[in-house]
Amino acid sequence: MKNRQNLGDTSPEEFRRQLHELADWIADFRQTLGSLRVAPNDKPGAILAALPAEPPEEGESFEKILGDVDRVIVPGMVHWSHPMFLGYFGWTTSSPAILGEIITAPLNVNAMTWRTCPAATELETLVVDWIRQWMDFPREFGGVVYDTASVGVMHALAVAREEAAPSVRKRGLIGAGAPVFRIYASEQAHSSAEKAAIALGLGEENVQRVPTDAHFCMDPSALREMIARDVRDTFKPLAVIATVGTTSTASVDPVPEIARICRENKMWLHIDGAYGAGFAILPENKSLTNGWGEADSIVVNPHKSLFVPLDFSVLYVRDLERLRRVFTLVPEYLRGDTVQAQKNYMDYGIQLGRRFRALKAWVIFRSFGREGMAARLRECVRLANLLAEWIKSDERFEAAAPVSMGVVCFRFMGPVAGVVDVGPGSPPPATTEDKIDQLNSDIVEKINASGRAYLTQTKLNDRTVMRIGLGNVLTTEDHLGNVWEMIRKTAEACCRTAFQEGFDNQTGGA
Numbered sequence: 001m002k003n004r005q006n007l008g009d010t011s012p013e014e015f016r017r018q019l020h021e022l023a024d025w026i027a028d029f030r031q032t033l034g035s036l037r038v039a040p041n042d043k044p045g046a047i048l049a050a051l052p053a054e055p056p057e058e059g060e061s062f063e064k065i066l067g068d069v070d071r072v073i074v075p076g077m078v079h080w081s082h083p084m085f086l087g088y089f090g091w092t093t094s095s096p097a098i099l100g101e102i103i104t105a106p107l108n109v110n111a112m113t114w115r116t117c118p119a120a121t122e123l124e125t126l127v128v129d130w131i132r133q134w135m136d137f138p139r140e141f142g143g144v145v146y147d148t149a150s151v152g153v154m155h156a157l158a159v160a161r162e163e164a165a166p167s168v169r170k171r172g173l174i175g176a177g178a179p180v181f182r183i184y185a186s187e188q189a190h191s192s193a194e195k196a197a198i199a200l201g202l203g204e205e206n207v208q209r210v211p212t213d214a215h216f217c218m219d220p221s222a223l224r225e226m227i228a229r230d231v232r233d234t235f236k237p238l239a240v241i242a243t244v245g246t247t248s249t250a251s252v253d254p255v256p257e258i259a260r261i262c263r264e265n266k267m268w269l270h271i272d273g274a275y276g277a278g279f280a281i282l283p284e285n286k287s288l289t290n291g292w293g294e295a296d297s298i299v300v301n302p303h304k305s306l307f308v309p310l311d312f313s314v315l316y317v318r319d320l321e322r323l324r325r326v327f328t329l330v331p332e333y334l335r336g337d338t339v340q341a342q343k344n345y346m347d348y349g350i351q352l353g354r355r356f357r358a359l360k361a362w363v364i365f366r367s368f369g370r371e372g373m374a375a376r377l378r379e380c381v382r383l384a385n386l387l388a389e390w391i392k393s394d395e396r397f398e399a400a401a402p403v404s405m406g407v408v409c410f411r412f413m414g415p416v417a418g419v420v421d422v423g424p425g426s427p428p429p430a431t432t433e434d435k436i437d438q439l440n441s442d443i444v445e446k447i448n449a450s451g452r453a454y455l456t457q458t459k460l461n462d463r464t465v466m467r468i469g470l471g472n473v474l475t476t477e478d479h480l481g482n483v484w485e486m487i488r489k490t491a492e493a494c495c496r497t498a499f500q501e502g503f504d505n506q507t508g509g510a
């Protein structure tokens with residue numbers, strides 16, 4: 001009898017009660033999110049120490065589990081959705097996004113073939129085409145939804161590899177007598193290029209990093225020279241990855257010139273628009289898409305800039321059939337479910353089982369509409385430029401890169417005599433670049449440790465700089481003003497500490 005009670009699902013009445021409780025929990029969480037610490041201050045291992053190490057023998061109540069979420073999980077998180085979370089690319093969620101995720105959960109379908117879920121397949125095709133229309137890609141680009149841009153670039157390069165050395169798919173690189181391929185990406189491009197080369201057997205070292213100009217954009221003449229040198233050295237140039245919205249500064253590579261070089265050398269052009277492509281939804285940003293019509297593949301991450309929660313990335317390939325040819329493989333047990341003349345998304349990548357990701361995107365895109373999405377992105381650009389003005393007006397700080405989309409990189413330059421009052425004695429008028437690096441790093445660390453905001457740091461021209469990524473729908477001008485005030489105050493405090501330490505060293509710590 002006892003065992004029987006353990007069969008099946010929760011009773012419908014009980015489930016309804018739990019759902020109502022959860023609805024309130026989610027609404028309360030969203031409402032109070034801004035008052036939580038952005039990041040925890042626990043030591044590593046604190047979460048594990050607060051939870052039983054042994055798996056439960058008997059089932060526990062939902063109330064108890066949710067209680068532990070409140071007690072251990074929520075305080076142990078970096079709240080990426082917090083309005084003062086300004087790290088990475090201004091990650092966001094929204095109420096429509098949460099509703100979309102909730103609707104997806106009970107459906108729990110496998111979007112591997114059309115027949116295993118026609119709606120999941122056809123909605124994916126629809127949503128992918130909506131994004132294509134917003135980005136204004138030519139019609140011949142078809143897309144597929146993956147989890148991440150890293151997976152997208154790997155699939156794109158697999159097609160490039162197959163087209164440059166047919167039958168690698170069947171016989172492997174050595175069996176097919178493939179040459180040593182080279183892939184080119186700027187110094188500022190994302191490390192997913194190397195990850196793809198590792199996974200495809202192309203070799204991490206065969207991703208060649210092309211120098212960038214003063215604005216962190218790929219230098220096409222350097223690219224041209226590197227390709228010519230590699231050809232002389234009997235390498236086979238395979239592909240160029242041009243980035244629209246690089247990870248550190250959101251810089252945009254000169255795609256039309258890179259496209260010309262790819263055409264001349266019969267190379268694959270992949271555009272990494274993981275972050276930047278979404279901004280092409282703004283009519284005033286249409287120039288971002290210059291040259292995209294000449295690409296072979298383009299990655300767009302709606303989970304970075306089109307308000308879709310992680311994970312949702314789209315790989316577009318000019319003539320999607322090229323991607324299908326490389327990855328289609330139908331084992332016998334799936335033959336009945338692979339109706340011909342229908343799109344089976346399992347054919348377009350290595351994954352068989354696939355989540356119904358398109359549903360949440362469809363809910364969000366319909367809730368905001370193009371206008372709502374554009375207005376929100378425009379506000380993020382406005383805030384980024386406003387912050388840049390504040391930085392410009394304080395002589396202790398300097399811009400470290402041009403503001404691009406929602407990304408602002410800047411550097412505290414250390415004490416300037418007469419501007420920072422550091423107490424008794426006067427600060428050294430000039431500090432070494434290394435000390436300034438340390439100050440910038442300390443400011444970020446201190447702010448993040450305070451739990452009141454979250455920023456990131458990066459290196460540009462070998463120097464440490466602070467970086468703010470805007471894009472969270474909850475972040476307002478007031479939040480940004482508070483963060484700027486916090487940065488200024490923390491910089492002064494870090495300076496005071498650094499100066500005091502220097503003073504103590506000079507005087508033997510007296």
Ligand SMILES: Cc1ncc(COP(=O)(O)O)c(C=O)c1O
Pocket residue numbers: 147148149150151190192243245246247272274275301313
């Ligand atoms: C420009 C760029 N490309 C690709 C990626 C990888 O994205 P994903 O996490 O979706 O693999 C990132 C991540 O930040 C990125 O900034």
